[in-house]
Amino acid sequence: MLLESIRMSWENIITNKLRSLLTMLGIVIGVASIIALITIVQGATNSISEEVTALGVNKITVNVRGTPLKQGLSEQDMENIAQVDNISGLSPTIPGTSNIVYEGKVKENVAVQGKNEVYFQSDSSLLQSGRPINILDLESKNQVAVIGGDIAKELYYGLDPIGRDLMIHGTTYTVIGTLTSSSRFSTTSNNEAVIIPYTTALRSLGVKHISSLDVFLLDTNFADDTVTDIERVLHSTFNYKENAYSIFNMGDMIESFQSMMSIMSLLLAGIAAISLVVGGIGIMNMMLVSITERTTEIGLRKALGATPNTIQLQFIIEAIFLSIFGGLLGLIVGSLVAYIATILIGVGFSIQLSTIALALGFSAIVGIVFGYTPARKASRLNPIDALRSL
Amino acid sequence: MTKILNMQNISKSYYMGEEEIEVLHNVNLTVSTGDFLALLGPSGSGKSTMMNIIGCLDVASSGKYLLSGHDIDELDEFELAKVRNKEVGFVFQSFQLLPRMTAMQNVELPLIYTGLSSSERKKRAQSILERIGLADKMKNLPTQLSGGQQQRVAIARALVTEPTILLADEPTGALDQKTGAQVMELFEELNRDGRTIIMITHDENIARHARRVVNILDGFLTEKEVI
Ligand SMILES: Nc1ncnc2c1ncn2[C@@H]1O[C@H](COP(=O)(O)OP(=O)(O)OP(=O)(O)O)[C@@H](O)[C@H]1O
Ligand SMILES: [Mg+2]
Numbered sequence: 001m002l003l004e005s006i007r008m009s010w011e012n013i014i015t016n017k018l019r020s021l022l023t024m025l026g027i028v029i030g031v032a033s034i035i036a037l038i039t040i041v042q043g044a045t046n047s048i049s050e051e052v053t054a055l056g057v058n059k060i061t062v063n064v065r066g067t068p069l070k071q072g073l074s075e076q077d078m079e080n081i082a083q084v085d086n087i088s089g090l091s092p093t094i095p096g097t098s099n100i101v102y103e104g105k106v107k108e109n110v111a112v113q114g115k116n117e118v119y120f121q122s123d124s125s126l127l128q129s130g131r132p133i134n135i136l137d138l139e140s141k142n143q144v145a146v147i148g149g150d151i152a153k154e155l156y157y158g159l160d161p162i163g164r165d166l167m168i169h170g171t172t173y174t175v176i177g178t179l180t181s182s183s184r185f186s187t188t189s190n191n192e193a194v195i196i197p198y199t200t201a202l203r204s205l206g207v208k209h210i211s212s213l214d215v216f217l218l219d220t221n222f223a224d225d226t227v228t229d230i231e232r233v234l235h236s237t238f239n240y241k242e243n244a245y246s247i248f249n250m251g252d253m254i255e256s257f258q259s260m261m262s263i264m265s266l267l268l269a270g271i272a273a274i275s276l277v278v279g280g281i282g283i284m285n286m287m288l289v290s291i292t293e294r295t296t297e298i299g300l301r302k303a304l305g306a307t308p309n310t311i312q313l314q315f316i317i318e319a320i321f322l323s324i325f326g327g328l329l330g331l332i333v334g335s336l337v338a339y340i341a342t343i344l345i346g347v348g349f350s351i352q353l354s355t356i357a358l359a360l361g362f363s364a365i366v367g368i369v370f371g372y373t374p375a376r377k378a379s380r381l382n383p384i385d386a387l388r389s390l
Numbered sequence: 391m392t393k394i395l396n397m398q399n400i401s402k403s404y405y406m407g408e409e410e411i412e413v414l415h416n417v418n419l420t421v422s423t424g425d426f427l428a429l430l431g432p433s434g435s436g437k438s439t440m441m442n443i444i445g446c447l448d449v450a451s452s453g454k455y456l457l458s459g460h461d462i463d464e465l466d467e468f469e470l471a472k473v474r475n476k477e478v479g480f481v482f483q484s485f486q487l488l489p490r491m492t493a494m495q496n497v498e499l500p501l502i503y504t505g506l507s508s509s510e511r512k513k514r515a516q517s518i519l520e521r522i523g524l525a526d527k528m529k530n531l532p533t534q535l536s537g538g539q540q541q542r543v544a545i546a547r548a549l550v551t552e553p554t555i556l557l558a559d560e561p562t563g564a565l566d567q568k569t570g571a572q573v574m575e576l577f578e579e580l581n582r583d584g585r586t587i588i589m590i591t592h593d594e595n596i597a598r599h600a601r602r603v604v605n606i607l608d609g610f611l612t613e614k615e616v617i
Binding site for chain 2: 001004011015296297300301302303304305306307308309310383384387
């Protein structure tokens with residue numbers, strides 16, 4: 001019986017192709033916009049999250065503003081922080097600015113930063129060529145430098161800078177590596193940077209303190225605890241002065257960003273869902289017209305033994321068919337739109353199975369809800385009136 | 391001969407606003423298996439009202455109606471549908487074939503509501519269409535059939551469920567004299583094979599083909615004995 005109802009509904013839909021298509025249009029638009037919006041927002045969220053994650057979610061950054069008495073962290077302070085649990089490594093930054101010179105070519109006011117081996121270990125993609133700063137460089141306070149791509153281009157032209165000299169702050173360094181062009185979302189640009197061992201920096205740059213410290217975690221699940229512990233250490237270090245430092249947890253930021261984006265995509269989908277309701281009303285309208293047209297047929301079917309339930313089932317199935325076809329069509333259109341849009345925006349394209357299920361489930365529900373009233377009306381037609389109406 | 395249809399004091403009233411109009415007055419009628427009965431009356435006499443009650447499309451306002459042992463007043467909508475499907479084969483004046491279905495599919499239709507499998511339906515529909523002389527028209531749509539052929543398909547559809555009674559409302563009304571006569575021949579033949587037929591008509595010449603003629607006038611039944 002179900003099979004027969006499906007067959008009869010199907011036949012009715014394909015004999016009224018144009019009308020069925022127009023009826024579906026509302027659902028098509030509704031589902032297409034839901035799919036497209038969710039997919040585009042999801043794609044953007046994923047791309048941004050990935051890039052930000054690449055900057056390090058297992059990292060807590062401590063920025064030190066200092067107090068008039070104590071402008072930054074000392075090596076001793078850093079050792080105190082290293083005592084905190086759940087830390088795999090520390091990467092300090094000694095901020096410096098200097099003119100750099102190679103064979104008479106001068107580049108002024110270049111950011112020269114003191115860093116350690118942990119910095120290079122934390123992200124293997126940092127280094128483009130050559131070798132990173134290692135522990136030996138730090139212990140021996142070697143005069144070595146890793147330089148950004150722009151500096152390599154400007155000072156060395158086409159030459160490979162590795163192994164060549166570089167004059168920083170009046171002393172001669174040897175270039176040991178070059179940096180990869182930096183990520184879009186990085187706060188500092190690596191293209192113009194010069195990195196030297198921080199021990200060397202403390203000795204020869206004239207800067208005596210650490211301005212920021214990247215703390216790498218063993219287990220990101222306990223990031224909050226670690227933040228608290230570090231705060232306690234820093235608090236006493238700066239003699240309980242407010243605003244001497246700030247702690248920035250990258251993992252937190254990604255989380256709140258992602259939850260913000262998912263709220264946004266739900267909001268957008270909710271707006272798109274309104275057009276689904278409009279589509280449902282379209283289906284209801286078409287069903288009512290079709291029932292009026294087929295009054296005689298319904299009467300005849302009843303005379304031949306169709307029960308009210310059978311008639312109701314047939315019309316509900318017809319409504320569900322219309323809305324599901326509309327949903328499928330919308331899925332295709334929405335995916336295409338999303339695909340093109342993600343290419344144009346330059347973010348990744350992937351459709352979640354849950355998105356598809358949501359859109360199709362929603363359209364089926366629309367079919368049932370808006371098909372119910374017309375189907376019920378049809379099932380209650382009096383066969384005598386129906387048969388007389390010809 | 392067993393009684394398969396029994397009406398006792400059946401009345402039917404319609405309401406026109408406040409006003410009650412009785413269109414059938416204390417009708418009594420008995421039909422036995424193998425009868426071929428014509429219900430003869432002029433326009434407005436209550437023939438269609440009778441047919442609706444006999445065919446369980448409508449229920450009487452008062453009185454008792456038994457069809458094949460079912461007390462029709464007692465049944466709900468669902469059971470009435472089942473009785474119509476099983477006990478009554480309708481033939482309408484205007485054929486009432488579904489235009490988008492082939493002759494075969496039209497004949498299968500009541501069997502869908504019986505709940506038979508597709509193969510069983512096809513088998514039965516085919517054999518009845520062959521029996522009625524339309525073996526070569528099974529795939530035709532109604533528009534590809536003559537009026538007489540369409541009515542034969544409608545008769546096949548009425549017979550395919552093996553109903554207790556064949557109930558025909560002006561079956562020749564939309565046909566010319568010659569094809570009308572052929573349909574009546576078919577009815578006589580079916581009746582000779584034991585089929586119980588109730589036929590509604592306003593035409594005495596058509597009524598003459600029946601074995602029993604019941605006259606209806608202004609909602610009253612009278613029967614004169616023939617032969
Ligand atoms: N739904 C209704 N409401 C009110 N009166 C009705 C209704 N149906 C039928 N009638 C009345 O009942 C009477 C009998 O009607 P019916 O349709 O049974 O006549 P009929 O014998 O079939 O006529 P015809 O040969 O023209 O079809 C008529 O006077 C008609 O006006
Ligand atoms: Mg009539």
